[in-house]
Amino acid sequence: MAGFQTEVTTLDGWDHFYSGKVRDLYIPAGHSFEDTDRVLVVASDRISAFDYVLTTQIPDKGKVLTQLSLWWFGQLSDFANHVISTDVPAEVAGRAMVCKKLDMYPIECIARGYLTGSGLVEYKASSTVCELPLPEGLVDGSKLTPALFTPSAKAEVGEHDENISFAQTVERVGQEVAEALREQTVALYEQAELIARQRGIILADTKVEFGADPATGVITLGDEVLTPDSSRFWDAEDYAPGKAQASFDKQFVRDWLTSAASGWDKNSGDEPPALPEQIVSKTRARYIEAYERLTGQVFNA
Missing domain, CATH: 3.30.470.20 (ATP-grasp fold, B domain)
Structure with missing residues (x-):
């Protein structure tokens, strides 16, 4: 993905395995992907659009995604899901799940x-x-x-x-x-x-x-x-x-x-510009509003 860069967090007991657009996957330390039955899924604050990972992140976005997913998994109990535990390293608390490797x-x-x-x-x-x-x-x-x-x-x-x-x-x-x-x-x-x-x-x-x-x-x-x-x-x-x-x-x-305000042409091949603070704050607010209205719970960052 054009412009795709990520900083990997070092976590005790887990080795980084893969980074996608938004999520980073870890496997138990000392194991290979083939011989483990579980993975740690960490949702970052990265945001992607038009096949670019933007240089600007949305604060707390990964926590919203993880906590809302967990709420939905609970609502949709008729469907088997991959969540094993939310007992995760403190550095990624609220934004990570231990999951079955599917x-x-x-x-x-x-x-x-x-x-x-x-x-x-x-x-x-x-x-x-x-x-x-x-x-x-x-x-x-x-x-x-x-x-x-x-x-x-x-x-x-x-x-x-x-x-x-x-x-x-x-x-x-x-x-x-x-x-x-x-x-x-x-x-x-x-x-x-x-x-x-x-x-x-x-x-x-x-x-x-x-x-x-x-x-x-x-x-x-x-x-x-x-x-x-x-x-x-x-x-x-x-x-x-x-x-x-x-x-x-x-x-x-x-x-x-x-929009004209960004000055960017998505067909130009150039990377998108950084998001202005106003767009970052409004985007964060919309994500949190979706979480709170759906779950009926106050979002705690």
Whole structure:
């Protein structure tokens, strides 16, 4: 990923193994990745947009992502998840989880319950979303019933994920697993959408990742779940189809980067500029507001 740099925290009892856009993975000290059954997942304050990890971080963002994911895992008890413990080194308390090492499927499982974003662009051109036909007359923010399963193929860091068809998903993971991933993704979205709506928030779409538990073969939720990084949240009170919706996710950062105020052209090949303090503070506030409205709890940094 262009501009991708990270400072790795040294943690007693754990060896750094890998850094992604936002998360750093550690394995038990003295072990190899192949011979361990658990990993320490640490969420940093890094933020990415347009395939760049930005030079500016959002304070406490990693804690929001971790604590909100843990809350959602608790709400979605019908779905197996990878969390073993939150007993983690003090240096990463609040932003880390000890998790089962899963055999991750190479699929980004996306559920879309509302028409917006890249789906809206495709719909305007062809009346489809990820090649799935939709009725005429839909607008930005139209509800999609039932929700769509629109998988993508995981890309290497710095590359675009590629939207793929269900048939292509079958080619990658097999018919039985592909059908299970589709069923679980849509079921999870529908359950979470109801929970969010009861709290005055619309869950427009979300991305989840699954892997197989090596010990049991059970399809298991991994990574993060239903955070402002992986989902599109709207304020239900302000929701009105036919216009762009105010969001609780990092769309706020994308909008600034593509505005005249940033002076940046996303097609230039140049790295994005640093975020101004006003955008940093507003982004942090939106992430925390999403956490507090969903959980009903005060965020403690």
